[in-house]
Amino acid sequence: SSGIQKTLFVEEFYGNEYALFKTTKSRKLEDILKENPEKEEQIMKSIMDSINTLLTKGLIYLSISHHVLNEFYDNASPEKIREMTSLLSP
Numbered sequence: 045s046s047g048i049q050k051t052l053f054v055e056e057f058y059g060n061e062y063a064l065f066k067t068t069k070s071r072k073l074e075d076i077l078k079e080n081p082e083k084e085e086q087i088m089k090s091i092m093d094s095i096n097t098l099l100t101k102g103l104i105y106l107s108i109s110h111h112v113l114n115e116f117y118d119n120a121s122p123e124k125i126r127e128m129t130s131l132l133s134p
Contacts, residue, residue: 059090073115
């Protein structure tokens, strides 16, 4: 898939706003958080909820989930990192 297609798919993890209102340029979570710092809590919660759903369904092995987790860990607060790590722990 192209860079923009991957961006569109990844952004669906960030919440309904990003799933419904598609971007026309490739961007990373870091870019979105810089442009919209007030949405950080909502986006991080949406990522955690999505990852939890993938875990429940046994789909965490998908490479797209690894990409989203990587972006999450690169941009999350230490508290959110601990929350996600405990979610991923058996």
